Amino acid sequence: MSEKPVDKTKIRSAKKMRDLMTTYYLDALSAGQNNKQVAWITSGGPVEPLVAMDIIPVYPENHGAMIGSAKMGEDLCAKAEDMGYSSDLCSYARTDIACAVVKGGPIGGLPKPDMLICCNNICGTVLKWYEVQARFYNVPLFILDTPVCHTGYAPEIAEYVRTQVDEYIVFLENMTKRKLDHDKMTQVGKLSFEAQHLWQKVLNTTAHKPSPMSAFDAFFFLALIVTLRGTPAVVDFYKELIAEMEQRITEGISVVPNEKYRLLWDNLPVWYRLKWLSASFSAHNACLVADTYTSAWCGAIKYIDENNFLDSLAQAYTRIYLNIGVDQMAEEMLDMIRFYDVDGLVMHSNRSCKPYSFGQMDIMNIVRKQTGIPVLMIEADMVDPRSFSQSQVETRIDAFMEIIKQREK
Amino acid sequence: MIYAGIDIGSITAKAALIKDDHLLDTIVLPTGYHHLNAGIRVFDTLLQQTGLDRRDISAVVSTGYGRASIDFADKAMTEILCHGAGAHFLHPGIRGIIDVGGQDSKAVLLDDQGRVENFAMNDKCAAGTGRFLEVMARALEVELDQMGEVGRQADNPSKISSICTVFAESEVISMIARQEKRENIIAGIHDAAAARVAILAAKIRIRGPVMMTGGVAKNSGMAAALEKRLKMSLIIGSLSQETGAIGAAVLASDL
Numbered sequence: 064m065s066e067k068p069v070d071k072t073k074i075r076s077a078k079k080m081r082d083l084m085t086t087y088y089l090d091a092l093s094a095g096q097n098n099k100q101v102a103w104i105t106s107g108g109p110v111e112p113l114v115a116m117d118i119i120p121v122y123p124e125n126h127g128a129m130i131g132s133a134k135m136g137e138d139l140c141a142k143a144e145d146m147g148y149s150s151d152l153c154s155y156a157r158t159d160i161a162c163a164v165v166k167g168g169p170i171g172g173l174p175k176p177d178m179l180i181c182c183n184n185i186c187g188t189v190l191k192w193y194e195v196q197a198r199f200y201n202v203p204l205f206i207l208d209t210p211v212c213h214t215g216y217a218p219e220i221a222e223y224v225r226t227q228v229d230e231y232i233v234f235l236e237n238m239t240k241r242k243l244d245h246d247k248m249t250q251v252g253k254l255s256f257e258a259q260h261l262w263q264k265v266l267n268t269t270a271h272k273p274s275p276m277s278a279f280d281a282f283f284f285l286a287l288i289v290t291l292r293g294t295p296a297v298v299d300f301y302k303e304l305i306a307e308m309e310q311r312i313t314e315g316i317s318v319v320p321n322e323k324y325r326l327l328w329d330n331l332p333v334w335y336r337l338k339w340l341s342a343s344f345s346a347h348n349a350c351l352v353a354d355t356y357t358s359a360w361c362g363a364i365k366y367i368d369e370n371n372f373l374d375s376l377a378q379a380y381t382r383i384y385l386n387i388g389v390d391q392m393a394e395e396m397l398d399m400i401r402f403y404d405v406d407g408l409v410m411h412s413n414r415s416c417k418p419y420s421f422g423q424m425d426i427m428n429i430v431r432k433q434t435g436i437p438v439l440m441i442e443a444d445m446v447d448p449r450s451f452s453q454s455q456v457e458t459r460i461d462a463f464m465e466i467i468k469q470r471e472k
Numbered sequence: 473m474i475y476a477g478i479d480i481g482s483i484t485a486k487a488a489l490i491k492d493d494h495l496l497d498t499i500v501l502p503t504g505y506h507h508l509n510a511g512i513r514v515f516d517t518l519l520q521q522t523g524l525d526r527r528d529i530s531a532v533v534s535t536g537y538g539r540a541s542i543d544f545a546d547k548a549m550t551e552i553l554c555h556g557a558g559a560h561f562l563h564p565g566i567r568g569i570i571d572v573g574g575q576d577s578k579a580v581l582l583d584d585q586g587r588v589e590n591f592a593m594n595d596k597c598a599a600g601t602g603r604f605l606e607v608m609a610r611a612l613e614v615e616l617d618q619m620g621e622v623g624r625q626a627d628n629p630s631k632i633s634s635i636c637t638v639f640a641e642s643e644v645i646s647m648i649a650r651q652e653k654r655e656n657i658i659a660g661i662h663d664a665a666a667a668r669v670a671i672l673a674a675k676i677r678i679r680g681p682v683m684m685t686g687g688v689a690k691n692s693g694m695a696a697a698l699e700k701r702l703k704m705s706l707i708i709g710s711l712s713q714e715t716g717a718i719g720a721a722v723l724a725s726d727l
Contacts, residue, residue, distance in 0.1 A: 437590070440592075442595040452595075454537060455576070455595070458550050458551070458552070459593060461549075461550045462550040462553060462588070462591060465553045465588070466553075466590075469553075469588065
C-alpha cells in the first residue's frame with residue numbers, strides 16, 4: 064500500500080500554534096490552583112505590564128472569535144438577548160456576557176477574572192461591557208482611556224494617557240501586592256516589540272506572488288500576537304512561521320491554487336464562515352492576501368521605543384488603527400493596496416463593530432477615487448450568523464469577481 | 473448564431489433569444505419551487521413558440537438567484553452583469569440601472585461600454601423589493617399589477633415610517649383600521665419602497681441616463697415615486713422584466 068500523499072499546501076505550523084493556544088488556555092483555566100491571578104483585558108489593551116507581573120491575561124474577544132469559529136455564536140447571542148441585551152449590541156459582548164452566566168462555548172467559559180483591564184482604543188462598547196462583567200464577578204476594573212486621534216497626537220493626549228499608564232502600574236501593584244520589576248518590564252517590552260516586528264514580517268510574506276498564505280491564515284495565526292505578546296513563545300513561533308513561509312515561496316507553494324487575483328480584506332473576519340468565504344474566493348482564483356485587521360497588532364510599532372517601553376506604550380496604544388481618523392485609515396489602506404498589489408478591496412460591514420464599520424463608505428470612495436480598483440461591501444456580523452445571508456453574499460462576490468475579470472479584457 | 477439567456481428570479485423565470493445582435497423573442501413564467509424545472513420549462517416553451525430546437529442554440533448563460541441550478545447552461549453569471557449587458561443592448565447610452573426584483577433591489581453603474589463599474593444591493597431585508605409590494609398588495613386586497621394605477625390616484629399619500637416589511641405591514645393594517653384611503657396608503661407604500669432603493673442609487677452616485685429594470689419597473693406608481701426621489705426621469709422599456717435574460721443571451725454570444 065502506498066503512503067498517503069502529504070498535502071503540501073497545508074501550513075505545517077498550524078499544529079504547533081494550536082498546541083500553544085491549548086497550553087495557554089489550560090494554564091489560564093488552572094490559574095487558581097497555581098496561585099496565579101487572571102486579568103481579563105480588551106484586545107487592544109496594554110498587556111505587557113500584566114506579563115511582567117506574572118498575571119495571566121485572558122481575552123474575551125479572542126474567546127468570542129473562538130465561539131464564532133465553533134459556530135456557537137447564535138445560541139449565546141440569543142441567550143444574551145433573553146437576558147435583556149439588545150440584538151444591536153456587539154456579538155463579542157453578547158456572547159461573553161451570556162457565557163459568563165451559562166459557562167457555554169467551546170471551552171466551557173473563561174476562567175474567573177481577578178481583575179478587568181479595559182482600554183477603549185478599540186471601541187466604546189468595552190466600557191459598559193467590562194462594567195457589566197465587573198459587577199457580575201465583583202472584581203476591580205481598571206479603565207485606560209485613550210482619546211481618538213483624529214488628526215494627530217496632541218501633547219495633552221500624550222500627558223493624559225501617560226499619567227494613566229502610571230496609574231495602571233499602581234493598580235496592578237495593589238492587586239498583586241508586589242512591586243513592578245522594571246528590569247522584567249524592559250525585557251517583556253523588548254519581547255513584545257520583537258514579536259510585533261516578526262508578525263509584520265509574517266504578513267509581509269504575502270506580498271509575494273503567488274501568496275504563500277492568505278488573510279484567512281492570518282486570522283488564525285493572529286491569536287498568538289494578541290494573547291501572548293511579551294512572552295518568548297511568540298517570538299520563537301513566528302520565527303518558525305516566517306521560515307516556513309519563506310520555504311513555501313522558494314518552492315512556489317501558493318495557498319490558492321492558480322492565484323490570479325489578489326484582494327484586500329477590511330474589518331473583522333466572519334468567523335463562522337471562514338471556510339465558505341475562502342472557498343468562494345478561491346473558486347475565482349482569488350486570494351485574500353492581506354487585511355486591515357490582523358495588521359492592527361503591529362501597525363503602531365513605529366511609535367514603540369523598545370528601550371523605553373512604558374513611556375512609548377501610551378502613544379503606541381493610543382494611535383492604533385481603530386483610534387485614528389478616517390483619512391489616516393484610508394491612507395494606511397492605500398499603502399496596503401500598493402504594497403500587496405491587490406486587484407480589489409472586500410469590506411465587511413460588520414453589524415457588531417461600529418467603529419470599524421463607521422467610516423467604510425468614505426474609505427471606499429477614497430480608495431475608488433485614488434486607485435480605481437473595485438470595492439465590494441458585504442453585510443454580515445463577526446459572530447452572529449443571523450446577520451449573514453449566504454445567497455446575497457454569494458451574488459455579491461460573484462458579481463465583484465466578474466467586474467475584476469471584466470477589467471482585464 | 474442564436475444565443476439564449478435564462479434568468480431564474482425568486483418569483484418569475486425569464487428567457488430570451490438573440491440572433492445576430494437582434495432580439496428574437498422573450499418569455500416570462502412563474503418560477504415555482506424547482507429552479508431547474510423552471511429553467512427547462514421557460515427555455516423549452518420559448519423554443520417552442522419560436523419554432524426552434526435546442527440544437528439551434530450556440531450557447532446558454534443562466535443568471536438570477538437560481539443561476540447555479542441550470543445545469544444545461546454553458547455558464548452562470550450574476551444578474552448584476554446581465555442587467556448591465558441587457559440594458560446596454562436595449563439602449564446603448566444607459567449609464568445607470570435600478571433593478572427592483574422579487575427579493576432584492578440593486579443599483580448598477582455602467583461605463584460607456586456597458587461594463588459594470590460599481591453596484592450596490594439591498595442587505596438581507598426585503599424592504600424596497602417586489603416581495604415588499606406583494607405583501608402590501610395582499611394586505612390591501614389589490615392585484616399586484618393594479619397597484620401602480622391605484623396608487624397614482626392618491627390625493628394625500630400616507631406616511632409609512634417602518635423600514636421592516638413586517639412592521640410596515642402592521643403599520644398598513646392599522647391605517648386600514650383607521651379607514652385611510654387605499655389609494656393614499658398605496659402611494660405611501662411606493663414612496664417608502666422608493667426611499668430604500670434611492671439609498672442604493674446614492675451609494676454608487678448614480679448618473680443618467682438611468683434605466684429601471686426588473687419586475688417592479690412595471691409598477692408605474694413605484695417608478696413615479698423613484699423618479700421623484702432621484703430627481704431624474706427613468707427609462708422604462710416594455711422589456712424591463714426580461715432585461716436580465718436578454719443580457720444573459722448577450723453575454724452568451726461573448727463566450
